[in-house]
Structures are given as structure tokens and as C-alpha cells.
Amino acid sequence: MLERIWRASLAPLVAAAAAILISSIALLISGNNPINAFLEMWKTIDSTQSVVIIINTAVPLYVSGVAVAIGFKMNLFNIGSNGQYILAALIAGWAGAAVSLPPLLHVPFVFLVAMSVGGSWALIAAILNVTRNVNVVVSTIMLNYIGIGLTAFLLSEYFRDDANGGLVAQTKVMPKSAQLPALNPIFEFFGFNFAPGVQVLGFLPFAILLGVLYHILLNRSLFGYELKLSGMNADAALSAGVNPKKMVLITLFMSGAVAGMIGLPFLLADPTFLKYGDAFPFQLGFTGLGLALLGRNSPVGIAAAAIVWATIERATQRLGPLGIPPEIGKILQGSFLLAAVIAYEVVRRRNDAAAAEEAARATSVDQSPPPQAEPSPIGASS
Amino acid sequence: MMSDTGGASTDTANAPIAIQLTDIVKRFPGVIANDGVNLTVRKGSVHAIVGENGAGKSTLMKTLYGAHQPNEGTITVNGHDRVFSSPKDAIADGIGMVFQAFMLAVNLTVWENIVLGQEPGTKLSLNTNEARTRIRDLGERYGLDVDPDALISDLGVGDKQRVEILKVLYRGADILILDEPTAVLVPQEVDSLFESLRELTEQGATIVFISHKLDEVLKHADAITVIRQGKTVGEIPDPSTVTARDLAEMMVGSELPTPETRQSTVTDIAVLELTDVTVPNTEAGGRDAVRDVSFTVHRGEIVGIAGVEGNGQSELVRALVGLLPSTGHMVLDGDEIAALSTRERRDAGIGYISEDRQKDGLVLPFTLWENAALGHQHRPPFAKGPWMNVAGTKERTEKIVDEFDVRTPGINVPAFTLSGGNQQKLVVGREMTAEPKVLVAAHPTRGVDVGAQSVIWDILKDARAAGLGTVLVSADLEELIGLSDRLLVMLRGEIVAEVDPATVTPADLGSYMTGARTGAH
Numbered sequence: 053m054l055e056r057i058w059r060a061s062l063a064p065l066v067a068a069a070a071a072i073l074i075s076s077i078a079l080l081i082s083g084n085n086p087i088n089a090f091l092e093m094w095k096t097i098d099s100t101q102s103v104v105i106i107i108n109t110a111v112p113l114y115v116s117g118v119a120v121a122i123g124f125k126m127n128l129f130n131i132g133s134n135g136q137y138i139l140a141a142l143i144a145g146w147a148g149a150a151v152s153l154p155p156l157l158h159v160p161f162v163f164l165v166a167m168s169v170g171g172s173w174a175l176i177a178a179i180l181n182v183t184r185n186v187n188v189v190v191s192t193i194m195l196n197y198i199g200i201g202l203t204a205f206l207l208s209e210y211f212r213d214d215a216n217g218g219l220v221a222q223t224k225v226m227p228k229s230a231q232l233p234a235l236n237p238i239f240e241f242f243g244f245n246f247a248p249g250v251q252v253l254g255f256l257p258f259a260i261l262l263g264v265l266y267h268i269l270l271n272r273s274l275f276g277y278e279l280k281l282s283g284m285n286a287d288a289a290l291s292a293g294v295n296p297k298k299m300v301l302i303t304l305f306m307s308g309a310v311a312g313m314i315g316l317p318f319l320l321a322d323p324t325f326l327k328y329g330d331a332f333p334f335q336l337g338f339t340g341l342g343l344a345l346l347g348r349n350s351p352v353g354i355a356a357a358a359i360v361w362a363t364i365e366r367a368t369q370r371l372g373p374l375g376i377p378p379e380i381g382k383i384l385q386g387s388f389l390l391a392a393v394i395a396y397e398v399v400r401r402r403n404d405a406a407a408a409e410e411a412a413r414a415t416s417v418d419q420s421p422p423p424q425a426e427p428s429p430i431g432a433s434s
Numbered sequence: 435m436m437s438d439t440g441g442a443s444t445d446t447a448n449a450p451i452a453i454q455l456t457d458i459v460k461r462f463p464g465v466i467a468n469d470g471v472n473l474t475v476r477k478g479s480v481h482a483i484v485g486e487n488g489a490g491k492s493t494l495m496k497t498l499y500g501a502h503q504p505n506e507g508t509i510t511v512n513g514h515d516r517v518f519s520s521p522k523d524a525i526a527d528g529i530g531m532v533f534q535a536f537m538l539a540v541n542l543t544v545w546e547n548i549v550l551g552q553e554p555g556t557k558l559s560l561n562t563n564e565a566r567t568r569i570r571d572l573g574e575r576y577g578l579d580v581d582p583d584a585l586i587s588d589l590g591v592g593d594k595q596r597v598e599i600l601k602v603l604y605r606g607a608d609i610l611i612l613d614e615p616t617a618v619l620v621p622q623e624v625d626s627l628f629e630s631l632r633e634l635t636e637q638g639a640t641i642v643f644i645s646h647k648l649d650e651v652l653k654h655a656d657a658i659t660v661i662r663q664g665k666t667v668g669e670i671p672d673p674s675t676v677t678a679r680d681l682a683e684m685m686v687g688s689e690l691p692t693p694e695t696r697q698s699t700v701t702d703i704a705v706l707e708l709t710d711v712t713v714p715n716t717e718a719g720g721r722d723a724v725r726d727v728s729f730t731v732h733r734g735e736i737v738g739i740a741g742v743e744g745n746g747q748s749e750l751v752r753a754l755v756g757l758l759p760s761t762g763h764m765v766l767d768g769d770e771i772a773a774l775s776t777r778e779r780r781d782a783g784i785g786y787i788s789e790d791r792q793k794d795g796l797v798l799p800f801t802l803w804e805n806a807a808l809g810h811q812h813r814p815p816f817a818k819g820p821w822m823n824v825a826g827t828k829e830r831t832e833k834i835v836d837e838f839d840v841r842t843p844g845i846n847v848p849a850f851t852l853s854g855g856n857q858q859k860l861v862v863g864r865e866m867t868a869e870p871k872v873l874v875a876a877h878p879t880r881g882v883d884v885g886a887q888s889v890i891w892d893i894l895k896d897a898r899a900a901g902l903g904t905v906l907v908s909a910d911l912e913e914l915i916g917l918s919d920r921l922l923v924m925l926r927g928e929i930v931a932e933v934d935p936a937t938v939t940p941a942d943l944g945s946y947m948t949g950a951r952t953g954a955h
Binding site: 280292411 | 755756757775776777778779780786788793794795796797798799800804807808809811812817820821822824842843847848850851852
């Protein structure tokens with residue numbers, strides 16, 4: 053077990069070291085003391101409040117990573133999760149505020165709307181692919197722009213909250229029955245103390261559940277097997293009776309449906325939002341692509357990657373006032389991602405070679421000469 | 435010019451040696467492609483290399499032009515020992531390759547394609563006039579007339595091939611290797627190609643071409659080398675001394691086992707009946723890949739299908755398992771399956787050994803147990819409703835590994851770690867364990883070692899004895915004749931002959947396959 057964890061984390065650790073090295077060089081070039089900068093960054097995250105903020109930031113990033121990971125497993129690059137979640141957030145925000153339902157139904161209703169919208173938007177690319185052979189990468193990218201434009205149009209023309217004279221372009225605030233309460237009481241029960249205003253947002257359990265379902269679907273279900281099969285060897289999938297068109301449709305729909313949930317932590321749980329509006333974060337989909345790569349499409353890996361990402365964002369927030377360029381965070385993130393992808397590939401090749409060698413060694417012992425020098429199809433055995 | 439019978443000029447027989455390959459061995463993981471090949475090509479000659487598909491011709495040519503390095507053996511060019519670490523080294527020695535599949539940018543002109551990568555002029559300006567002039571000169575000198583300014587997309591197949599040859603000549607090659615150059619040509623173009631090649635040799639060039647069309651080899655080559663199963667089995671300096679029959683026998687091996695009398699297990703219960711099965715060509719205007727094929731497979735019978743590769747066997751196999759659309763009737767054990775999907779056909783009782791295990795028979799990065807479920811993943815013991823049954827799958831995999839002698843350190847290793855033979859035993863074991871009614875087996879022992887080959891043959895024979903109906907496609911005539919109860923010959927998508935494997939000779943079979951003989955029975 054320890055051996056396995058060590059093997060899995062070796063490459064990311066090497067990548068982290070490389071990223072710190074590269075960032076340090078960048079800092080030195082810009083005339084800053086790297087040790088000083090990293091100390092300041094450490095100070096920033098060394099508090100309960102920071103940990104909570106990091107977790108809250110990581111949750112939607114993680115959902116975004118899982119969304120594209122589903123597609124990656126089948127070699128389908130859903131680059132359109134941005135458009136999918138923005139459109140989903142708008143419509144789910146509007147629909148959620150427009151109905152009145154008991155809490156036990158209201159939250160699932162918002163989930164259902166968000167997932168259907170995200171999934172359907174991705175389905176457009178899937179249908180174009182299976183009927184017209186349109187490249188999924190291209191169509192999902194372009195659908196981002198259409199989706200974001202459509203969202204802006206729908207918001208300003210139809211879904212805008214008319215209270216306050218409609219001055220601010222935003223949807224109505226979600227009613228109480230659609231809000232997920234903060235998790236502070238649970239943590240306080242275990243002895244944590246929070247400063248006023250610090251909340252562990254209530255979406256966290258859903259994110260964990262998402263990871264569990266993703267794992268079960270991929271590694272325990274027949275569908276997951278066929279999905280991985282289609283991704284790794286499309287010809288073998290065909291010969292094994294898997295319908296590739298059906299797989300593309302289902303997989304992209306699922307990827308889009310999960311992408312539809314990226315905005316839900318803000319809509320359902322973040323007291324500064326609880327609505328869709330201009331301030332809504334709009335770039336989380338792209339970040340998810342990197343996180344899925346970094347986390348190697350595994351839920352635990354993506355969660356770890358999302359936490360690292362959020363940590364770097366948090367840690368660099370206070371650098372500006374200290375005269376250290378906060379852009380060092382972007383350099384850290386970028387070099388970490390790049391180094392990790394390289395390190396994974398190096399480790400993979402080494403492991404493959406080792407496995408092949410091991411198999412050759414294990415079988416060479418009984419590699420006895422064939423029973424006959426010139427076996428003929430009409431052997432002695434029949 | 436050349437004469438019409440038996441080779442051309444004999445004056446090349448004593449010419450200096452341009453290429454000498456000695457004891458070339460080339461291994462790939464799980465396959466020995468070349469196992470001691472010798473080749474002597476004289477300067478100014480047209481030299482043919484013949485052999486069946488999979489005999490190792492293409493591997494040998496790749497060795498010669500530096501695409502890969504041999505594990506053993508030496509390459510001598512014009513008397514000097516050479517080690518080619520890349521095609522660049524080979525072209526520096528004057529060796530150029532003309533590929534079977536054209537590698538041309540169709541939206542560029544002829545001269546642009548030819549100079550690509552070797553542009554005349556400075557780094558910043560392209561000397562287009564020099565390019566055109568040089569290409570015209572080359573064309574005139576060698577009788578390869580192509581308009582340098584024509585667009586590739588406007589050219590016919592023969593012209594495209596001329597551009598490919600010019601490309602190689604432009605780079606200064608005087609030893610040209612052509613990989614099945616006539617495969618894409620119609621008969622008239624074939625003649626004009628060989629006229630051009632003859633012109634080239636008269637100008638001092640040396641030609642090596644690969645073919646398995648024996649009549650054209652005999653007609654046009656000055657010398658022939660025959661390769662079988664990775665070995666040189668014949669070097670013929672004067673083709674007028676051999677017949678097509680001699681060559682065919684060399685290609686397939688004359689020492690074929692005499693089919694010993696054996697218990698026939700054939701019953702009169704039909705288990706698979708094909709009626710007028712046609713696989714249309716996907717390209718407009720092309721002839722059907724398979725045309726009006728009808729035959730019946732009985733319980734306990736192996737029906738072999740012989741044919742030169744590319745005559746529709748592959749398409750027939752893929753149509754049988756539902757991977758290619760087809761018309762006509764397929765009745766499996768009384769039920770029409772022609773309209774069913776691949777999965778439904780597998781469920782109805784069709785087992786499938788695909789012609790290339792690494793392409794679609796296995797998923798190489800998957801573990802053995804994941805591969806053991808392939809094609810049967812939705813059925814017990816691999817699945818339980820919508821879930822994978824990992825325990826059941828692993829148990830079944832252990833059983834396959836034991837029963838079918840798959841040599842592996844365990845069932846949790848990825849499939850790519852296994853040798854070719856063991857990979858194939860896993861595939862065969864997987865299909866057999868599912869207890870099919872009919873097995874569709876394409877090249878079941880291609881690229882496996884002799885040990886695995888005999889194991890797989892035994893498996894097929896035991897299954898036949900147990901009542902399995904088998905459709906066997908193979909390029910290995912020894913395998914076909916030895917295993918089949920009945921042999922059908924396919925040519926240009928049609929079944930042109932049915933022969934009795936107990937009496938047919940490989941040479942006869944070869945002449946049916948190439949269309950030299952027709953009719954049957």
C-alpha cells in the first residue's frame with residue numbers, strides 16, 4: 053500500500069520540485085528573493101480560514117476536472133465545459149428561483165436542470181460528431197462562444213431579475229429552500245473554530261459523492277469498461293460489439309452533465325452568489341482540463357490537483373502588496389502542470405519497460421523448445 | 435528493349451553487385467520477421483523479391499532503406515559495408531524507396547511535391563525555375579513524362595507513381611526499391627511502368643521490386659529472390675529457368691505435409707449458411723469487395739478460404755461478424771443473423787479471431803483479465819447486470835491461462851508484456867471458452883512462434899472434433915491444407931474454386947489463387 057502511494061506520488065513530487073525551481077528562477081530574474089516569497093506564501097495559507105477558502109475554491113475546480121476526465125477516458129476532448137456550465141448555471145439559477153418547492157425536492161430540481169442543460173449542450177457536439185463526423189474538439193470549443201453569448205442574451209432579455217429596476221444583470225436570488233447550509237456545525241462538533249464569516253460551503257458532500265460515483269461507474273460498471281475500451285482501442289471496441297456512436301453520445305452527455313454542476317456550489321451554497329450574474333466565475337472549465345491531466349483522470353488525483361491549484365491561488369493573493377509579483381502563481385501552476393505531464397510519461401515508460409521485462413523473465417523459465425521441430429497442422433494429438 | 439519471355443537482358447548477370455544483404459535477422463516483440471535473409475542485387479538489373487504476405491519482404495526493404503536496423507547481418511552497398519541509422523543514410527548511398535501508398539500532398543503541384551525537403555535556391559528564396567528544369571531533365575532522361583506544373587489531385591494513379599519515382603531520383607538515388615508497385619495499377623499502366631523501369635536500368639539505375647504476381651515477375655525481372663517465413667528460400671539469377679509453378683512452390687514451401695488420413699468429424703448438420711453475400715465497395719465506382727459468396731459450414735467442419743491477400747477474404751470475415759455492411763443471407767443454426775449487430779452475432783454464437791490481434795483482438799494496455807472479457811463483457815461470468823463481475827472475470831481468466839497454456843507471470847499484467855504467441859493463445863482461449871457455434875478465424879497463427887502455433891492448431895482440431903463449425907482464413911497454405919475439410923478459393927471478391935485439401939497441391943492452389951487456373955472440383 054505504502055509502496056503504491058509512493059509510486060503514485062513520485063512523479064507529482066518531482067514535478068512540484070521542478071515548478072518551485074522554475075518559479076524561483078523567475079523570481080530571481082525579476083529581482084526578488086525566492087525564499088522570502090515562498091515564506092510569505094506559506095504564511096498566507098497557514099490558518100484555518102485559509103484552509104477553508106482553499107477547500108471552497110477547490111470544489112468547483114474539482115467538479116470541472118471530473119467533468120472533462122469522463123471524456124478523456126474515452127479520448128473525447130470536451131473543451132466545451134465552460135460554455136456548458138455557464139449556460140447551465142444561468143438556466144438552473146433562473147429555474148431554481150422561479151419555482152417553489154420543499155427543500156428536499158428543490159435542491160435536486162436545480163441539480164436536474166443544471167445537469168440536463170450542460171449535458172444537452174455537450175450533446176450538440178456529440179450529435180454533430182456521430183452524424184456529420186465533426187471533430188469534437190472544434191465543435192465543443194466553438195459551442196463555448198455560442199453558449200456564453202446565448203447566456204448573455206438570455207440573461208439580459210429574459211432571465212434578469214426586475215427587482216431594483218433591473219439595473220444589475222443577474223437572476224433572482226435562490227429561495228431558502230434551494231440553499232445548501234454551511235457545514236460549519238459539523239466541523240465545530242469536531243472542535244474546529246471558525247472566525248465569523250468563514251464558512252465551509254455545503255456543496256462539499258456532493259463533490260465527494262460525485263467522485264465516488266465516478267469511480268464506481270468507471271471501474272465497476274459495464275459501461276465504464278466499454279468507455280475505457282473505446283478510448284484505448286476503438287477497433288477492439290468495435291470488434292467487441294460496442295457501438296461507438298452510442299458511446300460518444302452517452303459519454304459526452306455525461307461529461308456535459310457533470311460540467312453543468314460546476315456552477316452549482318456558487319448557486320446553491322455560496323452566500324455571495326446564490327444567483328447567476330455578471331460576477332459569476334466564467335473560466336473554471338478551462339482550468340478543469342489541466343486538473344484532469346494533473347490528476348490522471350482519477351477522482352482522488354483530481355481532488356489533490358484542485359487543492360494544489362486553490363492553494364497556489366490563495367498563497368499568492370497577498371504577494372502584490374509586498375512588492376512580489378503575484379503572477380508568480382501562474383508560473384507555478386503552469387510549470388507544475390507541464391513538469392507533471394512530462395514526469396508521468398517518463399514514469400509510465402519506465403514502468404511499461406519494467407513490466408515487459410518482468411513478464412519476459414517470469415516466462416522464460418518454461419520457454420521450453422516446442423514439442424516438435426516442425427509442427428504440422430495435422431499433429432499427433434488428433 | 436526487353437524481350438517478352440523469361441526475363442530480359444542476360445548481360446546483367448555478370449554485372450558488379452550493387453546490394454548484398456547477408457544473413458539479415460530482424461526481430462520484433464513476439465515476432466521474427468526476418469530470420470536469415472540473403473539478397474544479391476546486380477547493378478543495372480531489375481530484381482524481384484517474391485513471397486507471400488507476411489513472408490518478411492517489407493521488413494527486409496525497410497532494413498535496406500534504413501527505416502530500422504537489423505538485429506543481425508550485414509548490408510553491403512557497391513562493395514562497402516554500411517549501417518543505415520535512418521533513411522537519410524540510405525539515400526546518401528543512393529538508395530531510395532517508392533512506397534505502395536503514395537505520399538504526396540494532393541493540393542500541391544508535381545514540382546512542389548518533388549522538391550519538398552530538398553528545395554533549390556537559398557533558405558529565403560525558392561528557385562522555382564531550377565526546380566522545373568531539373569524535373570523536366572530527369573523526366574526526359576528516364577522517360578518519365580509528367581508536367582511539373584500539374585496539380586497532384588488532377589493526376590491519375592500511374593502519373594502519381596511516376597511522381598513518386600521522380601521524387602526518389604531527384605534525391606540522387608540510383609538504387610530504387612518499389613514496394614508492390616503494380617498493386618494499384620491497371621494492366622496497361624503496368625506495362626508502361628516496367629518500360630520506364632527498363633529505361634532507368636539502361637541509364638545505370640538498379641531496381642528492386644516486391645511483388646507476389648508471379649506472371650509479371652517472370653516477364654519483367656532479370657533475377658528473382660524468393661522469401662518464405664523470413665528466410666531466403668530461392669535465388670534465381672535467370673528467370674527463364676523457372677516456371678510460375680516452381681515459384682509458387684518455393685513461396686509456399688514444397689515440403690508440405692501429406693494430409694494423413696484422419697477421422698472426419700464433418701456432420702450433415704448445417705450450422706452456418708451464406709447465400710449471395712456481397713460486401714459493397716465503400717469507394718464509388720469500385721468493384722464489390724465480396725461478391726455473391728455462398729457456402730455452408732457444417733458442425734464439425736473447418737472450411738478454409740484461400741486467396742492472395744486483398745481478394746476479399748478480410749472483408750468477408752468482417753462482414754461475417756457484422757463489422758462491415760453486407761447484403762445477402764447469413765443463417766446461423768437456423769436463425770438469420772445478417773441484420774444483427776456485432777454484439778448480437780456474438781451472442782448468437784459467433785466466435786471471432788481477428789486477423790490482427792494487436793489492432794482489434796486485444797487492448798494492449800489492459801490487463802489479461804480485462805482482455806479476457808473483451809467481446810463477452812456483457813455476459814456472465816464477466817458481467818452481473820450492468821456491473822462488471824471482477825471476481826468472475828478473474829476466475830475465468832485463470833481458467834483460460836491454464837487450459838490454453840498462456841505463459842504469463844499473472845493475470846494482472848498488461849497484455850503488451852506477453853509474447854505474440856501467448857497473446858494469441860489468450861485470444862483463442864477467450865473465444866473458445868465462450869463455446870461458440872461457429873468460429874470465424876482469420877490468420878490464427880500469424881506471427882506466432884512454432885510452439886504456440888502447434889498449440890493453436892490442436893485447439894482448433896479439438897474444437898472441430900467437438901462439433902464446432904469453423905471458417906478459416908489464412909495466408910499460410912500449409913495451415914489451410916492441413917486443417918481444412920474443404921477449401922474455397924477467393925479471387926477478386928468471388929469464390930472461384932472449391933478444392934479438396936486431401937488431394938490439392940500447394941502449387942495447384944497457388945494457380946487458383948492467382949487466377950492462372952479457373953473452374954474447380
